[in-house]
Amino acid sequence: MYAEGVPFSAFGMATSIWTRHHILSLADFTPLEYDTVLQTASSFREVLSRRTKKVPTLQGQVVANLFFESSTRTRSSFELAAKRLSADTLNFTPGTSSLSKGETILDTAKTYLAMGTDMMVIRHREAGVPQAIANEMDRLGVRVGVLNAGDGQHEHPSQALLDLFTICTLLDPAYPRLDLLKDKKIAIVGDILHSRVARSNIWSLTASGAEVHLAGPPTLLPQLFANFVKEKKDKGFKIKNKSDESDSAFILSPLSFQRKLFLHWSLAPALKDADFVMTLRLQKERMTSHLLPSLREYHQQFGITRDRLKLCKPEVKVLHPGPVNRGVEISSDLMDDPQFSLISQQVTSGVAVRMALLYLMGSGKN
């Protein structure tokens, strides 16, 4: 049973401009690629609103979810997205797999390849594992697409794309697109240091022309982004330092468009007149030393509450990638308040966005 009247012509146009074989990072995503994902996801969102929510697009293809680290949202939504596109899905659970008998990760990936897998969705606690598997697939000369579903502290591209889709859909439900965010102010608050979600969001949100303000305790901000800034400088990016009382700001200007990124080690300047506030989970599993006095103190200084939102624009919205430590990063009542919270919409957006990614990567094969 399939949904009728799927706008295949719009989808066809999207795939004709899509050349990316793997999705591992958003660092080099172009505005055209962001808009292609947004508009394809928008078409799938419409499909998902129908009584029959399934399309035959990836019939006969196999999508393997190789999650070496735990997940609720990402894993389930990639699985549902693949099923809505009529792909066959394989799910891997490390605890009951042959990893426990000493099989390597690359050999595990090659085992799934031998079963006819067309796309691999990879999550791993170490940065670089999806890239290593993609390199191996390329070396073998097979046309298997690899999607990074979160690797260590590095990146979580599909999360940032669903965050972007959630925001742009709110701003224009009929035509979500990147330039809707131009000159908006977006605060990303909390454990930036350990957050792959923040890293991917920095790429996507700064590509839109938004001002991105990072705020957190100094111990949870990446060494003033020193390495990040140096790396960009080495690649020819212009860097402008600007002092703002106790805060620092960097404006990175790549050749084609400006990226506006600011750092604050107090909350108020980041929240002032913000259009959107994205708060992040404290990644306790990645903290190797005592980086915070206590969760209570963290909440007092950086927790997002109704009271603190008074600093923002009146129509401000709050995002959180989940899972949430209620009462730590965000007050429990605010998290459940539909006037401010986009957390449920983020989860809903995840299915349409992941359908778009699987579709764009897989449709060339059928």
Ligand code: CP
């Ligand atoms: N946001 C996110 O990646 O959630 P999960 O760990 O539940 O997949």
